[in-house]
Structure formats: C-alpha cells, structure tokens
Amino acid sequence: MTELASLTISAARDALDAGETTSVALTEACLAAVEGAGALGAFAHVTPELALERARAADAARAGGDAGPMCGIPVGIKDLFCTEGVASQAASRILEGFRSPYESTVSAQLRDAGAVMLGKLNMDEFAMGSSNETSVYGPAVNPWKVDDRSLTPGGSSGGSAAAVAADLCLAATGTDTGGSIRQPAAFTGTVGLKPTYGRCSRLGIVAFASSLDQAGPMTKTVRDAAIMLRAMAGHDPKDSTSADLPVPDFEAMLSGDIRGKRIGIPREYRLEGTPDEILALWDRGAEMLRDAGAEIVDISLPHTRYALPAYYVIAPAEASSNLARYDGVRYGYRAPLSQGDGIVEMYEKTRAEGFGAEVKRRVMVGTYVLSAGFYDAYYNRARKVRTLIKRDFEQVFDQGVDAILTPATPSAAFGLGEKGQADPVEMYLNDVFTVPVNLAGLPGISVPAGLDRQGLPLGLQLVGRPWEEGALLDVAEVLERAAGFVAKPAKWW
Incomplete structure (x- = not known):
C-alpha cells in the first residue's frame, strides 16, 4: 500500500476520479511512510486522527460530486504556518507548547480545497538557516545518501523537501525568504516554486522578514506545483501585502510550447569558484530550452x-x-x-x-x-541597493526577455555540520543565486535537472515576470521534460 505515497498530485487525482483508490487509502499509506521514516526528522508533529478525519470527509465530498482541486491529497504543512489546535512552533523553543487558535490563510485554503494535512514539517528556527540545523527538533536529513554522512536537505524548508523527496507526502508547503523553497528543492531533487511576492497571503505565517517572506508549493513535478499554487493563492483582505488579482488556472496554462520565448542568461551569475559541473548543467539547460524553440539571449544584472x-x-x-x-x-x-x-x-x-x-x-x-x-x-x-536590483530585472523584462535561467545552488547537498560552524557567511553563500529574486519580489522555480559526480541532485532555477507564474511554469515543465530527471533516493531510513 505504501506505493500510493509515491504518487504525484496529478496521478493521485486521476486515480481518485477513476475510483481506483480513496483518500483514506492514500492517507494511510503516507502515515505508514511517515511512521517508518523517523531517521529523516522531516515531521515535527504528526496528526493522524485529524488526517484520517479529513480524508474521510474528502471521500464523502468526492462521492457527492463536490471535490475541490486538492480533494483527498495528503500534504505536509511547514511548522511556520499556524494551524488551528495543532502545535505551531516555528521550530523554536520560545514557542514551546503554542497551539494556534486560528488557521493561516494558505493552510485554510488548502483545507477548503480538500487537502489532507498529515502534520507539521521540520524547518530551521524561525526560517533562519540554509541547512535545517537550527531547528529545536534537531536537523532534518536528506533522503539522498552517497556515503556514511548525513546530508542536509537544505533550509529553511528542509523538512518539507525531505518529506516530498522521500514520498512521505504527495506535496508540502514551504516559505521562501531568500531561497528557502528553491534551495532545498534543488538539494532533494524536487520542484520548489516561490510565487510573486503578494500572490499568497502571509496571514498566519510566523514572520521572519515581512517584505521578503512568501509561501509556495514543494512538489514532485511542475504540474503538481501548478495545481497546488492555484489552491494556495488568492487575495486576502486581512493581509495588506496580498495582491487583489485573479488567480488563473495555472495547470491549464501548461502548453508545452515555448517556441519564440526569450530566455535570458545573466553573465553575472558565472561566479568565481562555482563548480564546473554546475556551470555545465546550466549550459545544458540552456541547450534544452533552445532545442525546444526558445531563443537564448545574454543579459546583464549588474547589481547582483x-x-x-x-x-x-x-x-x-x-x-x-x-x-x-x-x-x-x-x-x-x-x-x-x-x-x-x-x-x-x-x-x-x-x-x-x-x-x-x-x-x-x-x-x-x-x-x-x-x-x-x-x-x-x-x-x-x-534598501537603495534593493531598488537597483529590482530595476535590473525590470529592464531585462522590458527588453522582451520572458524568463531567466540560472543555477539554483552553488553546490549539491553537503554534510550536516560541514558548513557555517566557524564562519556563518559560508552558510549564507548557499543563497547567492536565489536571494536577488526575493529582493525583487519575482517568481522563481527550481527544477531538478541532473546529478553531480557523486550522484546527488542538482537543480536549475527559472525566474519569471511578476504575476506571470503560469508562463514561468510552462517554461519549467518544458525544462523538466527535457531534463528527464527520474532518479529517486535509495531507501536507507
């Protein structure tokens, strides 16, 4: 039964629609997988009774012809999201024992769309970290392994990334302040989407940096990210930074045709010291998009x-x-x-x-x-530098560039305890490719595109125009198909 947990959102939805499985069966499979994966430290709080109650409600709604877009899909919720009556601790001792009296807007929208919450996911304390080592629960561990070391799943959404990569849930929520969705997605061979700032409500998300924080989906495929984002997004009158814009059907915008699209390659991202295999993967990604009919253009982002x-x-x-x-x-x-x-x-x-x-x-x-x-x-x-960085992106998009392709991270996953012990700046450098996107408030997505020489996943990042997540996801799915990344971590936990 646990093979049900390995399904994507779209495959599970099709199976549910066809009557081939039930939400209860999917949920039980995921709960069994979670129970057997304690060594990963991905879940901080598991809520089996609540999950099965929501799964039964989802099956009843589907039988009554009232299935929402995420109906019956088991997901994990990052511990940064307040969830009514369930521990919401932001992985910090200072919130020990806190159970939120209300639900965050994003988790409420997923619940209302029929999603089944399995529990709360591990993370860096208050989302401050790039390796999930600052959590009061202890570190989450990457399910990918190449030697005796325990590898980081990235941070701060490390528990979310590890849970999705290890098939403990079909998808998870993350938050991205400087790369905390995209970096862990790249480290674990999953898809991580940071939407435009304001696309998803911040109400009920424990705040780190209010002008940068943004919720987004962490999934197994780009199509799944499109499905989940539609359920998560939307205007929230209780959040002054939430954009009052319609939410399109992102999945319907996946055309698979990017002929004529202009993809920018920023010369400033060829940083000294970047491993050759990262640069080679970046070049290969550009070739994949060119072969799909896109035009590859050299661009400059001078304030990077x-x-x-x-x-x-x-x-x-x-x-x-x-x-x-x-x-x-x-x-x-x-x-x-x-x-x-x-x-x-x-x-x-x-x-x-x-x-x-x-x-x-x-x-x-x-x-x-x-x-x-x-x-x-x-x-x-x-703040002035931030304005200049934002202006760089605006000028590039004004010149007709549709999306920008960059590496997602400067390396593959590293061992827990290997970075930042003596020099925190060494850890901060993990966000070098992702931080500019947050400062500019743009949408960005990490797509798994290959393996390094050790056999660990590497991701490529695509950056899109503001509010055009649909077009960005379309390019990302083309890249995903061309890369053909199907590798999975061998189970050791």
Whole structure:
C-alpha cells in the first residue's frame, strides 16, 4: 500500500476520479511512510486522527460530486504556518507548547480545497538557516545518501523537501525568504516554486522578514506545483501585502510550447569558484530550452553582486522587529525566574533561553543596523541597493526577455555540520543565486535537472515576470521534460 505515497498530485487525482483508490487509502499509506521514516526528522508533529478525519470527509465530498482541486491529497504543512489546535512552533523553543487558535490563510485554503494535512514539517528556527540545523527538533536529513554522512536537505524548508523527496507526502508547503523553497528543492531533487511576492497571503505565517517572506508549493513535478499554487493563492483582505488579482488556472496554462520565448542568461551569475559541473548543467539547460524553440539571449544584472550583503542587512533588520513580540508574556516559553526578578529579567532570560544561536545572531545584527548612527550607513543603503536590483530585472523584462535561467545552488547537498560552524557567511553563500529574486519580489522555480559526480541532485532555477507564474511554469515543465530527471533516493531510513 505504501506505493500510493509515491504518487504525484496529478496521478493521485486521476486515480481518485477513476475510483481506483480513496483518500483514506492514500492517507494511510503516507502515515505508514511517515511512521517508518523517523531517521529523516522531516515531521515535527504528526496528526493522524485529524488526517484520517479529513480524508474521510474528502471521500464523502468526492462521492457527492463536490471535490475541490486538492480533494483527498495528503500534504505536509511547514511548522511556520499556524494551524488551528495543532502545535505551531516555528521550530523554536520560545514557542514551546503554542497551539494556534486560528488557521493561516494558505493552510485554510488548502483545507477548503480538500487537502489532507498529515502534520507539521521540520524547518530551521524561525526560517533562519540554509541547512535545517537550527531547528529545536534537531536537523532534518536528506533522503539522498552517497556515503556514511548525513546530508542536509537544505533550509529553511528542509523538512518539507525531505518529506516530498522521500514520498512521505504527495506535496508540502514551504516559505521562501531568500531561497528557502528553491534551495532545498534543488538539494532533494524536487520542484520548489516561490510565487510573486503578494500572490499568497502571509496571514498566519510566523514572520521572519515581512517584505521578503512568501509561501509556495514543494512538489514532485511542475504540474503538481501548478495545481497546488492555484489552491494556495488568492487575495486576502486581512493581509495588506496580498495582491487583489485573479488567480488563473495555472495547470491549464501548461502548453508545452515555448517556441519564440526569450530566455535570458545573466553573465553575472558565472561566479568565481562555482563548480564546473554546475556551470555545465546550466549550459545544458540552456541547450534544452533552445532545442525546444526558445531563443537564448545574454543579459546583464549588474547589481547582483550586492544582493547577498543587502539581503543580510534587510532580513535581520525586519527579523529584529518581528521577533520582539516573543517576550514570555503572552504565549510560548517563559524562563523560570528567581526571587526578585522583574519584567526586564523575564524578557532577558526568556529570550536568551528561548532563541537559538542563529536567531540571536540575526536579531543582534538587525538591531545594530537599525540603531541610531547606523541606520543610514547600513539599512537605508541596503534598501537603495534593493531598488537597483529590482530595476535590473525590470529592464531585462522590458527588453522582451520572458524568463531567466540560472543555477539554483552553488553546490549539491553537503554534510550536516560541514558548513557555517566557524564562519556563518559560508552558510549564507548557499543563497547567492536565489536571494536577488526575493529582493525583487519575482517568481522563481527550481527544477531538478541532473546529478553531480557523486550522484546527488542538482537543480536549475527559472525566474519569471511578476504575476506571470503560469508562463514561468510552462517554461519549467518544458525544462523538466527535457531534463528527464527520474532518479529517486535509495531507501536507507
């Protein structure tokens, strides 16, 4: 029965429509897979009773002719999304014991579309990390393995990526602040889509950097990403950054014909030190799109080199503000106090014990760059650089470029504990290809396109015009088909 868990969303939907299986059977298969995959650390909280209740409701809705677009599809929800009555901890000790009294808009829309939530997925604490090693639950582990090492599934949506790659669920939600959907997707041989900023509501998603965070689907195929995005997206009047735009049928826009499309190759992304196999895969991806009838054009994004430093000023600045609410007063963890301690001591002890090292580092950096005397030198200057980066993309798209092709990551998955221990910047460099897309608010997708010399997956990134996810997904599916990536991790867990 566990082979049901290996289905894609589209294949499961067809099987459900044909009466070949039921949502209960799909859900039981996924729950069995989750139970046997404890070594991966992908799920932080499993909700089997709730999952089976929703699966039975989905089967009843389908029998009554009222099946939504995700009806009966078992999915995992990243622990950053508030889920009513279920632990919503953002992988942090400071939210220990917190059960949200309400549902995030995105998870509510998936629920209303018939999706079955299996549980909450592991992640980096408050989405701050590129390897899923900052989680209070312990690291998630990549199901891909080539030697004795445990490999990272990427971050911050590492649990989501590992769960999809290991067939523990049919799809999962992720969030992307600087690459946290696309980087783990590339590391695990899955598809990760970051929509245009504002396409999906941020209501009920624990905030990291409010001007950068965006929810998106993590799936096994591009078609699945199109199906799931339609259910996740839409205007939310309770979120001032949510765009009041119609949500098209993204799946119906997958034409498979990209003849005449212009695909840009940014020369600034050929960074010194990038492995030859990454550059070779990038060249091969361009050839695949050219063979499909697209025109490959050389483009320039001159301010790319400043994206990473600008991001690591803006994101911590916003984080320091957003995380000020965690004080031990209203919810979550409160540190034990000594006799005579007052409210200041409670704040200090709670935040010192509740936050992990990476979160403390970013809060301190953010507070520093916002402080008097440094605001203009750092934060305001980073905001100006962000505008220049956004303008670079606008100029390229104004010149008739339909999409941009780049590597997704500067390497394949690395071993847990191998990076960032002595120098955090080494870890931050994992986001070098993805961060500019967040700063510009554009849609981007990572598509598995090959294996490195060790046999680990590598992804290519496509960046699209704002609000044109349908056109981006169309190009991505052509690339997916041309790459023909069908490799799966050998089960060791």
